[in-house]
Amino acid sequence: MTDEGVLENLTRERIIGKLSLLVKVLEQISISFLLFTLLLDLMRWQARQKSSFPLFPLYGFLAFIVTCLIIWAISLYPRSNALVGGDYLPAPFREFQPECADYVLENSSFKDISRIFDCKTYKNISDRVIFSLSLQKNDISLDNWPNNSATAIELAPWPEIHPRAQGTKVPILMYHDILPKKEVFFDVTPGELEAHFQFLQEIGATPISIDWLISHLRTGIPLPAKPVLLTFDDGYGGHYQYVYPLLRKYGYPAVFSIYINKMTQKTGRTSVTWQQLQEMAADPLVQIVSHSVSHPRDLRLLSDADLEQEVKQSKQILEKELGITVNYFTYPEGKADDRVKEFVKKAGYRAALSMNDLDEHFAGQSPDLLTIGRFGQSRTREVVPQAWGGDPLPRTDGGFNFATTIQKREVEFPTNTLVLISGGIPKTIHADSRYQVEEIIAGTEAIAAVDGGFFSLKELDSNQMIGPVLSQNGGFIPGYEGEIGKLEGRPLVIITDRWVRYLPFDPARHNTLEGIAAEAGDDLKVTDAFVAAAWLVKDGQPQSRESFGTLYGFDALRHRAFWGINQAGQPVIGVSREPIDSMALGELLVQAGFREAVMLDSGASTSLAYQGQSQVHYTPRPVPHVVALFPPTETYIVPINHVGIPCVIFADSCPAGS
Numbered sequence: 001m002t003d004e005g006v007l008e009n010l011t012r013e014r015i016i017g018k019l020s021l022l023v024k025v026l027e028q029i030s031i032s033f034l035l036f037t038l039l040l041d042l043m044r045w046q047a048r049q050k051s052s053f054p055l056f057p058l059y060g061f062l063a064f065i066v067t068c069l070i071i072w073a074i075s076l077y078p079r080s081n082a083l084v085g086g087d088y089l090p091a092p093f094r095e096f097q098p099e100c101a102d103y104v105l106e107n108s109s110f111k112d113i114s115r116i117f118d119c120k121t122y123k124n125i126s127d128r129v130i131f132s133l134s135l136q137k138n139d140i141s142l143d144n145w146p147n148n149s150a151t152a153i154e155l156a157p158w159p160e161i162h163p164r165a166q167g168t169k170v171p172i173l174m175y176h177d178i179l180p181k182k183e184v185f186f187d188v189t190p191g192e193l194e195a196h197f198q199f200l201q202e203i204g205a206t207p208i209s210i211d212w213l214i215s216h217l218r219t220g221i222p223l224p225a226k227p228v229l230l231t232f233d234d235g236y237g238g239h240y241q242y243v244y245p246l247l248r249k250y251g252y253p254a255v256f257s258i259y260i261n262k263m264t265q266k267t268g269r270t271s272v273t274w275q276q277l278q279e280m281a282a283d284p285l286v287q288i289v290s291h292s293v294s295h296p297r298d299l300r301l302l303s304d305a306d307l308e309q310e311v312k313q314s315k316q317i318l319e320k321e322l323g324i325t326v327n328y329f330t331y332p333e334g335k336a337d338d339r340v341k342e343f344v345k346k347a348g349y350r351a352a353l354s355m356n357d358l359d360e361h362f363a364g365q366s367p368d369l370l371t372i373g374r375f376g377q378s379r380t381r382e383v384v385p386q387a388w389g390g391d392p393l394p395r396t397d398g399g400f401n402f403a404t405t406i407q408k409r410e411v412e413f414p415t416n417t418l419v420l421i422s423g424g425i426p427k428t429i430h431a432d433s434r435y436q437v438e439e440i441i442a443g444t445e446a447i448a449a450v451d452g453g454f455f456s457l458k459e460l461d462s463n464q465m466i467g468p469v470l471s472q473n474g475g476f477i478p479g480y481e482g483e484i485g486k487l488e489g490r491p492l493v494i495i496t497d498r499w500v501r502y503l504p505f506d507p508a509r510h511n512t513l514e515g516i517a518a519e520a521g522d523d524l525k526v527t528d529a530f531v532a533a534a535w536l537v538k539d540g541q542p543q544s545r546e547s548f549g550t551l552y553g554f555d556a557l558r559h560r561a562f563w564g565i566n567q568a569g570q571p572v573i574g575v576s577r578e579p580i581d582s583m584a585l586g587e588l589l590v591q592a593g594f595r596e597a598v599m600l601d602s603g604a605s606t607s608l609a610y611q612g613q614s615q616v617h618y619t620p621r622p623v624p625h626v627v628a629l630f631p632p633t634e635t636y637i638v639p640i641n642h643v644g645i646p647c648v649i650f651a652d653s654c655p656a657g658s
């Protein structure tokens, strides 16, 4: 769909919204009229006035029929697939200002588009993003989308970075010349570049466009798995000759930072030509950004007049020569201060890329949108595996999400590091003896697992648990009558296909299958249950010292295993890298986004496996029970359109079949 097409659709949506309001009013009037005339006739009949023909009720009935016809006619009016966004969307769409800026995504169906137009609050659009979706398009329950969450999508005030995006890890890789024979250390050969691209492909990285990155930094809307942004500086000839064909081959978007004099003057190295650049700029994979006019070594040293020319004129020339809008600036040598940033802002740029060899960091950890940090390309293999696009948006309805792909990440805190694996469907496995966790999930579909509940240490290879246990492979086994009294009040974990609950364990009620099944209600089947060690997080709050009661060693420093549900409703399993006490762990888990979390058997049993590999740096005690994450039965891959906006938003602008 062209920009005009989208705008036309949006205008149409607004008209429909207004018409539906009008129809509602008509509806009310006609019903009132009908009732009024009926009443009038009744009064006349009572007064024994002679009226041979019920004239007034007929008029009322006719008005009612006409209204129905209007409603039917409006329902025939075609509606677009457009999801309307405020500042979130690229420039052409931003000009459209939805009237009501207070719409909140309320449920997964998005069937009632009229809600958007019903809301009466008028707010400043720049602070909030509005979404509306077509009636036909209700498949929005996507991995990286606010999956049926009641979530308002708010923009951070420009140029701040949204708090949610401050915790994600998006590496921006910086390349310079690409040529067959290296001349300086930062040169890269076409073969090396393709090896990088292959590496990205192998580890499941997702190169994204700069528009999508900026949207993410402003809204915190999560990005796909292992997001990365590719950037190429200075407009070398190799960018057209070697880079561009590779981008097309792999379907990777990239940013090219161009300075004007490179195009117009002969320099030592080859340059891309205007003609080549025009061809590239017309390709949706390519985003051209300004890199000044003359590439001064340090913009901070320029006079106001020169500085203005460097940032403003470069934008104007690129826009004129290439027929595009240039929204971003790249500082030559990464040099900028507040004055330089002010000029970049005044020239109308939406964000600016920087670089600093001594302080390279992920995009979200940049000071602001006008100083976005990058990594030198030599760090590709080190930083891209760490890339993390964020959890799905938090849901405020307490619901669950078992339909996302399973991802691992490490969250670093000053005091400790948590290894977290989120997504998928949670299930337990009760093995026939004691094994390493990776051995227990070998041969199953499980992608990851953490050690589970307490087990009896009396015999070396017994799989006897202390509390009752229900698993899909082992069925129900009651706990040791003699010992379960000790577990009273500890979290009883109950898992169904749709939710997970943590209830205080009651030995009198919960040591039978019937007792546990009764907690799920009539329409649901409990698939798994066991007793965990203690609550670490309840309703998004860390637990106090008192709450751990007499739990053995709760305040000792130990390696700890845990599992729970995050704010997005996904299951999450994990371990602490370093020994930690229970209260401190609860606080870190809250910061890591947990809504509920319980401790599992910890200390020497603490173990975590992911894709067949143990994730702990020691040999843990073998265990008979694990909490495992299985792949979702339905996964959603979000296709993106040319500017990096998910296809559910502008379905028509995406390639056919996506």
Ligand SMILES: [Zn+2]
Pocket (backbone or CB within 6 Å): 233, 234, 291, 295, 332, 333
């Ligand atoms: Zn440069």
